[in-house]
Each structure stands twice: as structure tokens, then as C-alpha cells.
Amino acid sequence: MIKINNLGFNYGEKVVLNNITMTLKDGRIYGLLGENGVGKTTLLTLLCGLKNVKTGSIDIDGYNPYKRLPSFLANQFYLSDEVAEVNMTASDYAASYGKFWHKFDIGKFHELMSVFENDPSWKMNRMSFGQLKKTYISFALSCNTKYLFMDEPTNGLDIPSKAQFRKAITRYTSEDSTILISTHQVRDLENIIDPIIILDKQDVLLDATVEEISDKLFFDYSSERKPEALYSEMTPGGNIQVYLNSEKKESKINTEALFNAVHAHKDLIKSLFRK
Amino acid sequence: MFMKYFIFELKDIMARSWLPVLLCGLTPVFLLVLTWIYMTSAHVMDWHIGGEMTMGAVCFAVSVFFFLFFPIYTYGKITDRKLGSQYLMLPVSSSLKFASAVMISVVVIPLIFILLVLGSDALMAFLFPERVTTTQVELLCNSFWGSEDPNSMIFRLHILSPIFLPFMVSSAGLCGAVLFKRRKATKTFITSVISFIAVCLLYSLISKEYKNCGYTPDFLGSGFVWTWLIFQTVAALCCLAYVFYRIRKTEL
Numbered sequence: 342m343i344k345i346n347n348l349g350f351n352y353g354e355k356v357v358l359n360n361i362t363m364t365l366k367d368g369r370i371y372g373l374l375g376e377n378g379v380g381k382t383t384l385l386t387l388l389c390g391l392k393n394v395k396t397g398s399i400d401i402d403g404y405n406p407y408k409r410l411p412s413f414l415a416n417q418f419y420l421s422d423e424v425a426e427v428n429m430t431a432s433d434y435a436a437s438y439g440k441f442w443h444k445f446d447i448g449k450f451h452e453l454m455s456v457f458e459n460d461p462s463w464k465m466n467r468m469s470f471g472q473l474k475k476t477y478i479s480f481a482l483s484c485n486t487k488y489l490f491m492d493e494p495t496n497g498l499d500i501p502s503k504a505q506f507r508k509a510i511t512r513y514t515s516e517d518s519t520i521l522i523s524t525h526q527v528r529d530l531e532n533i534i535d536p537i538i539i540l541d542k543q544d545v546l547l548d549a550t551v552e553e554i555s556d557k558l559f560f561d562y563s564s565e566r567k568p569e570a571l572y573s574e575m576t577p578g579g580n581i582q583v584y585l586n587s588e589k590k591e592s593k594i595n596t597e598a599l600f601n602a603v604h605a606h607k608d609l610i611k612s613l614f615r616k
Numbered sequence: 617m618f619m620k621y622f623i624f625e626l627k628d629i630m631a632r633s634w635l636p637v638l639l640c641g642l643t644p645v646f647l648l649v650l651t652w653i654y655m656t657s658a659h660v661m662d663w664h665i666g667g668e669m670t671m672g673a674v675c676f677a678v679s680v681f682f683f684l685f686f687p688i689y690t691y692g693k694i695t696d697r698k699l700g701s702q703y704l705m706l707p708v709s710s711s712l713k714f715a716s717a718v719m720i721s722v723v724v725i726p727l728i729f730i731l732l733v734l735g736s737d738a739l740m741a742f743l744f745p746e747r748v749t750t751t752q753v754e755l756l757c758n759s760f761w762g763s764e765d766p767n768s769m770i771f772r773l774h775i776l777s778p779i780f781l782p783f784m785v786s787s788a789g790l791c792g793a794v795l796f797k798r799r800k801a802t803k804t805f806i807t808s809v810i811s812f813i814a815v816c817l818l819y820s821l822i823s824k825e826y827k828n829c830g831y832t833p834d835f836l837g838s839g840f841v842w843t844w845l846i847f848q849t850v851a852a853l854c855c856l857a858y859v860f861y862r863i864r865k866t867e868l
Contacts, residue, residue, distance in 0.1 A: 343725060386868065389705065390704075390705075390787045391701060391704060391705070391867060409704065409710065409864075411707045411708055411709050412707075414707035414708075416705070418705075419701065419705050421697070421698065421701050423697065423698050424698065425698040425701075425702055428631070428632060437624060437627075437628070438706070441621075441706055514803035552705075592822075606823060
């Protein structure tokens with residue numbers, strides 16, 4: 342379990358995260374959403390141990406990530422938004438680096454590369470950005486770690502690859518894995534992320550499961566405009582409106598509309614989902 | 617676990633860096649070729665490359681640059697967001713990463729380099745005996761078993777350099793690799809030069825003070841070589857201590 346307690350972080354005088362407290366339970370795929378510069382990458386790098394907290398604490402199964410103990414590092418994988426071009430074939434890379442993660446499965450790596458239609462015999466420094474990203478995604482999933490932190494994993498992927506990524510995340514991760522995916526391209530990860538965390542400047546606006554969100558908010562796809570809508574937008578198929586679910590009706594969440602509704606009514610949403 | 621990681625890192629580094637190591641190690645070959653070209657174009661027929669004054673000086677200079685810049689080329693990635701993340705997130709302890717970095721950049725690669733230099737120099741002397749009259753190996757042997765004064769410059773260059781030079785200069789290079797974020801090579805070189813000048817100035821000041829008193833202690837006089845080596849060893853250890861600290865505490 343990941344326990345974040347009164348977490349604060351700043352770059353010099355610029356405070357990015359302030360008094361963040363949340364618990365990430367095992368076996369979930371968390372979506373970490375937020376505008377540019379709110380601290381999504383910072384939070385991920387704090388969780389994997391690349392940065393040290395300024396205030397507060399992070400506890401992951403009893404470990405302080407910043408200590409970077411091998412036993413902690415072997416149980417997690419951090420996939421950065423910018424990946425390194427290495428002068429070796431994808432296959433050689435997986436064979437060399439994979440042996441440091443005790444659950445790494447080379448067969449799974451090759452299977453995932455095949456799913457992504459990526460050739461493991463190609464040299465990584467000759468691949469396009471998208472191909473390189475898919476190689477690292479395949480490697481990350483093949484490490485079979487308990488914690489997987491992914492920063493904008495669908496950046497650079499073409500449309501078919503995004504669909505392949507969604508399939509790979511659901512099919513090739515174990516039930517007890519905790520995955521935290523940060524993105525601002527919410528449509529890429531719709532239907533796979535649950536719960537959803539929305540960060541704002543120095544604040545957490547929302548940290549709730551899809552069930553909790555559906556219980557409190559209603560997503561209306563009809564063409565009838567409702568004045569009490571928290572957010573509404575015209576789409577090619579009609580309208581999408583978000584309003585309070587006073588009648589406890591069921592609806593399918595539209596993550597983008599949710600994001601916009603949350604930002605339009607920050608205080609209301611915070612009080613609605615306060616735990 | 618150390619051997620597993622050490623072999624992994626050594627293979628990775630050799631795959632990336634075998635060419636620069638080889639090219640620098642073949643300095644005697646390049647020097648001979650360049651001298652041959654120059655002398656031929658100047659229509660000088662009877663020439664040869666001498667021992668310490670030409671080949672030794674060039675090899676010494678190339679060695680210093682190689683030992684200083686190779687660790688930067690290899691381990692400068694630690695402060696890079698992409699490659700550094702990969703390095704820091706590898707499930708190996710910071711102590712092992714540090715030990716491996718020191719073994720590779722201060723011991724293994726310098727040893728390979730020195731063997732290449734001495735080997736290619738000996739090969740050139742064997743193939744072209746009229747052009748290469750004294751090899752670096754011969755000079756080393758003369759110094760070890762000959763009657764050279766232990767305090768002479770030649771003795772220092774030939775005996776102490778292969779042993780202490782890689783340790784001192786590579787440690788400084790490794791320190792520069794983790795200390796600076798940008799323009800690592802330039803900043804490390806400038807810092808090293810300034811530090812060297814500062815130490816020389818300090819030595820001059822201390823010597824002058826003692827001379828004014830009419831007394832020169834051993835550590836500044838006949839035993840200065842060892843004073844200098846002890847000082848450089850301590851400085852190298854301080855550099856390595858900083859490298860260890862940075863591997864443990866770097867934030868990206």
C-alpha cells in the first residue's frame with residue numbers, strides 16, 4: 342500500500358505539492374490527471390524515489406522510496422515520459438537489464454513486443470519515439486513488479502498503439518499490482534483507470550473510484566440542455582453534461598467532461614468527495 | 617551480486633566506449649605515423665622518436681586527458697534525466713553502483729589503456745627499431761632496476777604515474793561527472809587546473825615562510841614527492857567520497 346502523508350515539495354520558491362495526503366490501495370489502476378505543471382511528474386518521481394520529499398512522508402510497504410533500497414527498487418518500475426535511446430537491440434536490452442528484476446519474464450517481453458508490432462531485433466537508438474516507448478512499456482510490464490509508475494505512457498503512440506496499450510495494461514498486469522498512470526490525454530485511458538485522482542496547483546481536487554463518481558455525478562449524453570449542469574459541451578453525437586446525481590441514476594463516466602467539471606467547480610467537488 | 621552488476625556494467629561500457637579507449641591507447645602508433653608524415657614531407661630521412669622527451673611526454677599528456685574525461689563520458693549520465701533515471705532506478709544498492717564505478721573508471725579501464733599504450737609502443741619499436749629507439753617499457757624497467765634518483769622527475773613520471781595517476785585523475789573525473797550538470801568536461805578541466813595552481817601557490821607560500829626561517833622541513837624538501845602523493849591520495853579519496861554521496865542522494 343502507498344501512504345502519502347502531508348506531502349510537500351517545491352522547486353526553490355515555487356511550491357508544487359502542498360499538504361497532499363492520500364492512500365493508494367493495492368491492486369488498482371490509478372489515473373493521475375491534472376493540467377500542465379500541477380505536479381503529476383513530481384509526484385511520480387517522489388513515489389519511485391528519484392526525489393526526496395521536502396515535508397511530510399511517503400511510505401510504500403514500509404519503505405521510504407528515497408532510500409532506493411534494492412529490495413524496494415526490485416518491486417517497482419518507473420516509466421518516464423522521456424525515454425533513453427540505448428545503443429543495443431531491444432532484445433539485448435531486455436536480457437541485460439531484466440535480470441535485476443527477479444520476476445522479469447523475457448517471454449512476456451517478446452509477446453508484448455509482438456502485440457505492439459515492434460521488432461525486438463531493432464536497435465533502440467534507431468527506433469522512432471513511438472517504437473522506443475512501446476519497447477519500454479513492454480519491458481515495464483514484463484518486470485511484473487508490484488508497483489508500476491507510468492508518466493504519460495501514451496505520449497508518442499499512434500492510435501492503434503493506444504488501443505494496444507489499454508489491452509496490454511488490463512491483460513498483462515496481475516491483480517495485485519498497483520499502477521499509477523499520469524496523463525493529460527484522458528481519452529487514451531478511459532475505461533481502464535479506476536480510481537481517478539485529479540491534481541490541481543498544490544491540491545488534490547478528486548480522489549475517488551469510478552463507482553463513487555457515478556454515485557455522486559450524473560453524465561448526461563442527451564441533447565436536452567440542463568441549466569443545473571456543472572459542465573456541458575457539445576459533441577458530434579449530441580451533448581455531454583455533468584450534474585449532481587440527486588436521483589442516483591447510473592451513467593457512464595466521461596473522463597474529459599469529469600475533468601472539466603471538477604476544474605469548473607473545485608470547492609463543490611472537494612466538499613462532495615471529502616472523506 | 618557485485619560481480620553480476622560489475623560484469624553487466626563493464627560489458628555495457630565496453631560496448632559503448634571500446635573505440636575511444638582503443639584510439640587513445642594507440643597513441644604511440646599515431647605519433648609514429650604523424651612524425652613519419654611530417655619528416656617525409658620535410659625530406660628528413662634520418663630521424664627517430666626518443667624516449668621520455670617525446671613519446672613519454674605525449675603519452676603522459678594523452679593519459680591525463682583520457683583518465684580525466686573517460687569517467688565523465690561514462691558516468692556523466694547520472695545527472696541526466698533520461699539515462700540517470702535508468703541508472704538510479706536499477707535495483708542495485710548505491711554502494712555496489714559506487715564500487716563498480718570506481719573499479720571500472722579508476723582501475724580496469726586505466727589498466728587496459730596503459731597496457732594498450734605500452735603494448736603499441738613496444739610493437740612500434742619491434743617493427744620499426746630504427747625509428748623508435750627507446751620504449752616506455754624500457755624506461756620503466758630502467759627506473760625500477762636502474763640507478764635513478766627516486767626524487768628525480770623521470771623517476772616520478774615513470775614509476776609513480778602508472779600507479780597513482782589513474783587513481784588521482786580518474787577520481788577527479790568521476791567527481792566532475794556527478795558534480796556538474798552541463799559542460800562537465802570543460803568545468804572539470806578548469807576546476808582541476810585551478811585546484812592544481814592553487815596547491816602550487818600554497819606550496820610556494822609555505823616554502824617561502826620556511827625559507828625565511830632558514831629551515832626546510834623534509835616534507836617540503838627531499839621528501840616532497842611523497843608529500844605530494846599523500847596530498848593527492850587524500851584529495852582523490854575526498855572526490856570519491858563525494859561521488860558516493862551523489863550516487864546515494866542525487867535527485868532527478
